Amino acid sequence: MSPTTAPAPPIGRNTAAMGVRATARVTAAARAGATVLPVLDGDGPFEFRRLRSRGTEARVCVVGAMSAPLGGDRLRIEATARQGASLHITSAAATLALRGPTAAHATYDVHLTVAEHAELRWLPKPLISAAGSNLRQTWTIDLAPTARLVLREEQVLGRMGEPPGHVATRLTVRRGGHVLLDQEADYGPGAPGWDTPAVLGHHRTTGQILLVDPDFDENPREPQVLTESPEDGQAVLTPLAGPATLITALAPDGLRLRHILNAAYSTSADGSNRARK
Amino acid sequence: MNRAALLVLADGRFPAGGHAHSGGAEPAVAAGRIRDAESLENFCRGRLHTAGLVAAALAAAAAAGHDPLALDRAADARTPVAALRDTARKLGRQMMRAARATWPSAELDALATARPRGAHQPVVLGVAARSAGLEPLDAAYAAVYETVSGPATATVRLLSLDPFDATTVLARLVPELDRVAETATATARRVAEEGIDVLPAASAPLLDISAQQHATRPARLFAS
Numbered sequence: 376m377s378p379t380t381a382p383a384p385p386i387g388r389n390t391a392a393m394g395v396r397a398t399a400r401v402t403a404a405a406r407a408g409a410t411v412l413p414v415l416d417g418d419g420p421f422e423f424r425r426l427r428s429r430g431t432e433a434r435v436c437v438v439g440a441m442s443a444p445l446g447g448d449r450l451r452i453e454a455t456a457r458q459g460a461s462l463h464i465t466s467a468a469a470t471l472a473l474r475g476p477t478a479a480h481a482t483y484d485v486h487l488t489v490a491e492h493a494e495l496r497w498l499p500k501p502l503i504s505a506a507g508s509n510l511r512q513t514w515t516i517d518l519a520p521t522a523r524l525v526l527r528e529e530q531v532l533g534r535m536g537e538p539p540g541h542v543a544t545r546l547t548v549r550r551g552g553h554v555l556l557d558q559e560a561d562y563g564p565g566a567p568g569w570d571t572p573a574v575l576g577h578h579r580t581t582g583q584i585l586l587v588d589p590d591f592d593e594n595p596r597e598p599q600v601l602t603e604s605p606e607d608g609q610a611v612l613t614p615l616a617g618p619a620t621l622i623t624a625l626a627p628d629g630l631r632l633r634h635i636l637n638a639a640y641s642t643s644a645d646g647s648n649r650a651r652k
Numbered sequence: 653m654n655r656a657a658l659l660v661l662a663d664g665r666f667p668a669g670g671h672a673h674s675g676g677a678e679p680a681v682a683a684g685r686i687r688d689a690e691s692l693e694n695f696c697r698g699r700l701h702t703a704g705l706v707a708a709a710l711a712a713a714a715a716a717g718h719d720p721l722a723l724d725r726a727a728d729a730r731t732p733v734a735a736l737r738d739t740a741r742k743l744g745r746q747m748m749r750a751a752r753a754t755w756p757s758a759e760l761d762a763l764a765t766a767r768p769r770g771a772h773q774p775v776v777l778g779v780a781a782r783s784a785g786l787e788p789l790d791a792a793y794a795a796v797y798e799t800v801s802g803p804a805t806a807t808v809r810l811l812s813l814d815p816f817d818a819t820t821v822l823a824r825l826v827p828e829l830d831r832v833a834e835t836a837t838a839t840a841r842r843v844a845e846e847g848i849d850v851l852p853a854a855s856a857p858l859l860d861i862s863a864q865q866h867a868t869r870p871a872r873l874f875a876s
Binding site: 547555573578600603614 | 726861
């Protein structure tokens with residue numbers, strides 16, 4: 376994690392030769408009507424800061440301790456909400472992928488596990504794919520049948536006025552052992568067809584919000600076109616083949632992307648009190 | 653081996669209902685994202701490497717005899733937009749009717765019984781290819797070709813594009829069609845060892861968003 380304004384030289388790194396290997400872990404557990412954090416272990420570029428709880432929800436902010444990911448880094452965050460727990464994770468700043476000392480790719484793997492009657496909200500700031508960077512990011516999410524999830528991911532392809540780096544992602548969501556959503560994206564130099572009128576066209580920011588809630592089994596959301604203006608961006612809301620809703624958005628820049636997603640999220644939360652809780 | 657069956661299966665006149673669908677070309681033309689042969693080629697290239705790769709891998713896996721119902725669920729997980737799932741199942745149902753009449757088989761019957769509203773089209777295509785005595789690579793070829801020929805044919809109608817230009821677009825994509833069909837088949841081959849999750853899941857946000865937009869348009873030439 377790194378502030379978007381961070382200077383280019385990597386901070387807090389010993390040598391340039393090898394990338395950083397880091398696994399940060401957070402575990403939330405329900406205790407006496409509140410959520411406690413028995414595990415809160417930062418590592419490498421990830422430091423955790425506890426924020427004030429909101430209701431029964433424990434809140435954690437990921438603070439960047441050094442510039443990452445750079446080429447060659449192997450980064451991993453594991454977050455678990457045990458039975459009945461409610462955990463909200465955000466980040467202090469955008470994640471800036473930069474070219475490392477080598478052209479080698481970096482990996483950034485996020486593993487989220489949500490147990491029965493637990494809720495996890497993963498709402499970090501965007502990933503910025505800077506020119507020359509090469510990142511493979513995965514989200515692997517395991518949900519119990521009664522678990523609830525809110526996940527936001529935003530990608531900004533290139534800083535202002537520069538071409539994007541290469542970013543390849545895979546998002547896999549399993550619910551009760553079955554795959555609910557499996558989605559890959561491959562953008563930037565070397566990715567076939569990414570800037571064509573079928574994939575991103577001229578858009579350089581893309582994002583989505585995924586809501587999983589067993590309530591959607593009874594009350595699935597109707598598909599909805601949220602915005603469709605070439606200047607401001609485009610977004611649709613659609614039910615998945617399961618108790619989940621996905622908001623997909625494209626926009627000319629990160630500000631308008633966030634605006635669209637925020638508006639869409641408040642719309643979608645209307646139909647699901649529990650997702651908003 | 654029964655290779656000529658591939659020509660029958662991949663023929664645009666095979667009565668599986670594909671002519672009523674533009675593969676996302678109609679909303680792209682309406683939005684000005686396809687305006688000429690060059691932008692059509694780019695559109696087809698983007699669709700090929702995303703939706704085309706996924707469809708080809710599903711079809712190859714089905715043609716190899718992997719459980720079509722598990723593949724149908726994998727297709728659901730790879731199709732987040734409701735409008736595209738509906739389209740895939742409608743096309744699957746029409747493909748099923750044509751395939752059962754053409755190459756009847758117990759496997760097609762079983763899939764039709766299990767999914768009366770239609771299975772995802774690439775899965776039906778794969779089982780149909782298998783019933784016709786074709787190989788997984790053949791099924792992948794039928795899927796990738798359909799991924800680009802549908803939008804190309806539709807654009808001839810939507811933009812009054814010169815049919816020679818549209819065919820030239822398809823010819824220029826041939827090396828990539830070969831590569832994607834082979835990649836899809838190679839990945840499908842790994843299903844036996846590594847399970848269905850190994851199949852590609854490449855996404856295309858503009859195809860997703862515009863498909864949902866198109867589904868709500870009252871006046872349209874193509875169903876999708």
